[in-house]
Amino acid sequence: MTGPVAAVERPRILHLAAGDPVAIVLRDVAAGEPVAQGVIAREAIPALHKVALRPIATGETIAKYGQPIGLATCDIAVGEHVHVHNLAVADLAREYRFGGAARETRFVPEAERATFRGFVREDGRVGTRNYVGIIASVNCSATVVHAIAAHFARTGLAAFPNVDGVAAFTYSGGCSIARGGEAYRVIERTLAGYAVSPNLGAVLLVGLGCEAMQIALLKEDFDLAESPRFRSFAIQDEGGTRRAIAEGIAAVEAMLPVADAARRTTVPASALTVGLQCGGSDALSGITANPALGVAIDMLVAQGGTAILSETTELYGAEHLLVDRAPDPGVGQALLDRIAWWKDYTARNGETIDSNPSPGNKAGGITTILEKSLGAQAKGGSTNLNAVYEYAEPVTARGLVVMDSPGYDPVSATGQVASGANLIAFTTGRGSAFGAKPVPSMKLATNTALFERMRDDMDINCGDIVDGAMSIDRKGAEIFAEFLAVASGKRTASEELGYGDHEFVPWNVGATT
Numbered sequence: 001m002t003g004p005v006a007a008v009e010r011p012r013i014l015h016l017a018a019g020d021p022v023a024i025v026l027r028d029v030a031a032g033e034p035v036a037q038g039v040i041a042r043e044a045i046p047a048l049h050k051v052a053l054r055p056i057a058t059g060e061t062i063a064k065y066g067q068p069i070g071l072a073t074c075d076i077a078v079g080e081h082v083h084v085h086n087l088a089v090a091d092l093a094r095e096y097r098f099g100g101a102a103r104e105t106r107f108v109p110e111a112e113r114a115t116f117r118g119f120v121r122e123d124g125r126v127g128t129r130n131y132v133g134i135i136a137s138v139n140c141s142a143t144v145v146h147a148i149a150a151h152f153a154r155t156g157l158a159a160f161p162n163v164d165g166v167a168a169f170t171y172s173g174g175c176s177i178a179r180g181g182e183a184y185r186v187i188e189r190t191l192a193g194y195a196v197s198p199n200l201g202a203v204l205l206v207g208l209g210c211e212a213m214q215i216a217l218l219k220e221d222f223d224l225a226e227s228p229r230f231r232s233f234a235i236q237d238e239g240g241t242r243r244a245i246a247e248g249i250a251a252v253e254a255m256l257p258v259a260d261a262a263r264r265t266t267v268p269a270s271a272l273t274v275g276l277q278c279g280g281s282d283a284l285s286g287i288t289a290n291p292a293l294g295v296a297i298d299m300l301v302a303q304g305g306t307a308i309l310s311e312t313t314e315l316y317g318a319e320h321l322l323v324d325r326a327p328d329p330g331v332g333q334a335l336l337d338r339i340a341w342w343k344d345y346t347a348r349n350g351e352t353i354d355s356n357p358s359p360g361n362k363a364g365g366i367t368t369i370l371e372k373s374l375g376a377q378a379k380g381g382s383t384n385l386n387a388v389y390e391y392a393e394p395v396t397a398r399g400l401v402v403m404d405s406p407g408y409d410p411v412s413a414t415g416q417v418a419s420g421a422n423l424i425a426f427t428t429g430r431g432s433a434f435g436a437k438p439v440p441s442m443k444l445a446t447n448t449a450l451f452e453r454m455r456d457d458m459d460i461n462c463g464d465i466v467d468g469a470m471s472i473d474r475k476g477a478e479i480f481a482e483f484l485a486v487a488s489g490k491r492t493a494s495e496e497l498g499y500g501d502h503e504f505v506p507w508n509v510g511a512t513t
Contacts, residue, residue, distance in 0.1 A: 026048070105384060145248075147245045149168035163259050190414065192221070456497065
């Protein structure tokens with residue numbers, strides 16, 4: 001007869017690379033508590049924060065993931081808490097091996113490729129949802145747009161079972177900007193991108209009439225023609241607010257049967273374009289959810305699909321890893337050019353590119369933007385970087401691409417949807433609340449405590465990786481399977497909660513005059 005099996009003590013730390021002088025503590029540690037062989041905590045250290053494994057001298061480079069994350073601002077003893085009080089960011093030298101890590105993509109044979117059920121549009125792109133969208137060309141038409149959408153929220157869409165909803169997209173700009181300027185081009189690309197989103201079965205574009213963002217010019221610049229699926233008008237031309245609302249309701253009523261005629265059909269996974277986001281990151285983001293999402297993206301790329309990595313300010317410090325994976329040196333240089341643009345842009349506005357991480361990131365154990373970026377880039381997996389796009393520019397390349405954007409999630413995701421994303425995968429360690437109509441947004445929790453605490457907001461728990469119950473590869477396969485299920489109509493947690501009506505936030509790049 002055997003006796004009771006002794007419980008196996010969970011590891012107290014994660015040491016990510018052999019040369020790293022720091023490790024992550026996996027739970028709150030008290031002063032005087034041993035955390036590793038020969039390492040005793042000299043002070044209380046919160047869970048997911050860093051502890052020094054060896055003496056670190058002032059000015060020494062501190063590494064995590066085997067990559068530099070900053071410099072020690074004072075001597076650090078073994079067992080000390082390593083964070084903002086003794087670690088600072090620095091623009092450390094990085095080696096760029098243009099294409100040095102690029103490799104041939106091994107595609108799944110077409111006969112063996114995965115499928116999902118989506119809405120095939122006239123241009124061949126595939127939607128994962130089927131909304132009717134009402135888009136404001138300017139903030140002055142926002143009230144009318146919301147009033148039109150509210151009418152259908154009240155009356156319901158029972159007669160149109162294949163339509164997911166009538167969604168309003170309004171924002172704070174659209175005027176007092178110069179036509180042809182940077183701010184104008186960004187907004188115009190965003191509006192046009194939503195107007196042709198594969199997740200919108202029909203679109204109504206509403207303006208005021210006198211704004212800088214003229215509907216007629218927008219249609220001319222992007223070849224948007226009036227049709228049963230696309231209508232536009234200006235409030236001033238309709239004779240004011242009440243008449244414009246009535247005209248908008250009539251226009252949507254005419255478009256609903258057209259949108260409802262769409263049906264889901266079986267399509268290859270190559271029709272997926274997944275926007276990658278992380279928000280409310282913690283120290284486990286780069287260890288659990290982001291690497292697992294990266295595995296899912298490698299699987300998607302092998303199927304011929306596309307992934308959009310963005311939040312350029314959160315690639316700074318890890319951009320060399322992406323440049324090394326760009327077979328075309330011009331693509332690698334394009335990414336470095338965007339990093340240089342951001343350094344200039346932030347300087348012009350009295351900031352620095354390394355003003356990230358946020359207070360929540362720091363509370364979760366992330367100290368510097370270099371540390372955050374090294375974890376964030378893991379969402380993009382390991383395949384080649386095939387293209388770099390400006391914000392809201394149509395994505396036409398397959399595989400992994402970068403679309404330039406700020407690190408602010410609603411702005412970044414808005415650009416990805418405008419670029420053609422039909423699914424968003426969003427990792428979070430602190431607990432982000434977000435949706436991205438007309439595109440479903442999947443939430444991936446980095447830790448089990450968050451998943452259990454905010455269960456209604458989360459779709460997948462990646463915390464079981466560090467809990468020891470799941471491998472990164474298996475979790476990646478789970479995420480990829482969820483891509484297909486959500487793309488086929490399974491509702492995400494954020495959809496069930498009604499998120500997405502207020503998260504249309506185009507990037508306001510320039511001055512408002």
